[in-house]
Amino acid sequence: MHVGDTNSALTLSEGGNLRIAGTYNGNAAGLTNLPQATPEVPGAVLKNTASLGPNGWWKCAQTGVIKQWGITLGAADDVNFRSFPIAFPNRCVSLVASRTSLFYSDVTSGTNTMIVSNAQFSVISGPFNSPDDIYWEATGY
16 A cells, blocks of 8 residues: 655555655654563664663573673671572573772682572672672673
């Protein structure tokens, strides 16, 4: 179906493709019943989402990959659980951490992390009488 002349044309083609040429005048106030874009809609462009800040996350709308990050105090001598800003719906596949402050060459110092669940992780750092702030980053889906 083709409506209009070449400067202001609306074309609907087989397969549901829509092409509009020309200039749009007016407002979109009447366009309230448009379907929500979903992965099941061919050609849909889904919007990535994020919560930016010192402890935050980013989610890819097309793949479902989630990256999360934050700063926390490393436990001094005990395993303490920390919560991710959001739970991974399926699986956390990677967790890395590093100190944000002092470097110690002492063999008793270090930073260790462990994925506990899709919602939590643990981190421990030393020297154990003075735990450091820890930067962590996790990836999952």
